[in-house]
Amino acid sequence: MAKKSSPQTKPIEQYDHKGTCRLNNPPAGLVSAATEPNYGTKTYSYDPHLDPQLQWAGKAEHTSFEVPTVSLHVHERIDPRTIIRAAKGSNGDHRQASLFEFSIENPPLREAVEFYRHRHNWSNRLVAGDSLLVMNSLLEKEGMAGKVQMIYIDPPYGIKYGSNFQPFVNRRDVKDRKDEDLTSEPEMIRAFRDTWELGIHSYLTYLRDRLLLVRELLTESGSVFVQISDENVHHVREIMDEVFGKENFVSLITFAKTSGQSSTLLSSTSDYLVWYARDISRIKYRQLYLEKQLGGQGGSAYSRIQLASGERRSLTKGERSGQIALPENSQIFRIDNLGSVLINHT
Incomplete structure (x- = not known):
């Protein structure tokens, strides 16, 4: 009986920005009125000319x-390799590791309190706060203008103007404007409590302000994706056009x-991602292809072969x-109709 070979394991990788650094950010617990001046x-x-x-x-x-x-x-630094290794149980340590464990990026206390005076390597960071304040800080304090490749925005959909933010992991049933469900951090209150005084009008102002800062952050080849439902996708398209x-x-x-x-009528079963480029002539994009197999999905129509001899x-x-x-140096192909023809006249 033939021995069944084990599947080849793939190495754990993550995107690293080697040779690049950014200014250090203070851990939230070390910040006070005395150490953080008013900027x-x-x-x-x-x-106006649009x-x-x-x-x-x-x-x-x-x-x-x-x-x-x-x-x-800094609220959390996320290390993808630590997460994957803990999930796979291949790191030889059976304890439950922290999903945000990244000891390399945690400086000693005496260095951490210096805040923006020294530089750090890039890392994946989780920041809790108003996206408008965060993006402005990236622009003004960290010099990130024109350096961001991709921004993904999942805003409130502008349908129900109430809060659905869950500040505690042990409580799923949260109510808007209830003191017992109120988070203690002002930045998170501003970010997640949707108090739109004018309904859709306030929502559109909220979204346009943030998209303006997104444009300032994106590099020339960058892209922005906005997730939205069908109720307001047309408004989002118009604002992003602007x-x-x-x-x-x-x-x-x-x-x-x-x-x-x-719904009693035709239900909506889809949401949308609206994709815009900072400059579509310089956009960075890698074409997606489906790997086809004979007889499999997308490959059943490929029924002909060209041999090395040309036959x-x-x-x-x-x-x-x-x-x-299959014969050596052969190629599989299919016969199809010619969809369009370009004719050059001299």
């Missing part, structure tokens, strides 16, 4: 806005969220099933 605010303005655009209450008066410049406080330019729209990606019936013929039944090896 003032940064003012951002909109260009193409036709979406209008809402308060937009005409909102030609600029100020954002406080604050330090980013901020990034309609010529930089890349794609509207549809993904299924449910297969159930939840072409149909595959035999044994070749299509894999019982007979």
Whole structure:
């Protein structure tokens, strides 16, 4: 009996920015009024000379806005390799490791309190706070303007203007504007308690302000993705056309969220990712391909073979099933209709 070979294990890898560094951020527990001075605010303005655009209450008066410049406080540093090794149990340690364990990036206390005076290697960080304040700090204090490759935004969908943020892992049933469910950090209150005084009008202002800072952060080849439902996807498209330019729209990606019936009428089963480029002529993109196998998904129509000699013929039944090896230096192909023709006239 032939011995069954074990599957080859793949090495654990993560994206590293070797040779790059950024200014250190203070751990949240070390920050106080004495150690964190007031840095003032940064003012951002909109260009009034734009193409036709979406209008809402308060937009005409909102030609600029100020954002406080604050330090980013490290809440967690995430090491993907630690997470994967702990899950696979291949690190030889049977204790439950922390999902945010990254000892290399944790400096001694005497260095940590220096905050932005020294540099750190790049790491995956979890920051709790208002995205507007976070992005402004990345721009002003960490010099990240034009250096971010991709930004993914999953904002409130602008449908129910209440809070659904869960500040405690042991309590899933949270209520908006209830003191017992209130988090103790002001940054998290601003970020997650959706108090839209004007409903959809406040929501559109909220979204446009953040998209403006996203544009400042993105590098020339960068992309931004905004996740949204069908209720407001048309508004998001119009705002992003205004901020990034309609010529930089890349794609509207549809993904299924449910297969159930939840309405008396036709239910919505999909949400959307709205994809824009900072500059579509310089966008970084790698084409996706489906690896096809004979007889498998997408490969059943490939029924012909071209031999090394140039001869072409149909595959035999044994070749299509894999019982007979294909001739050396041969190529599998299919016959299809010509979809479009480009004719050059001289």
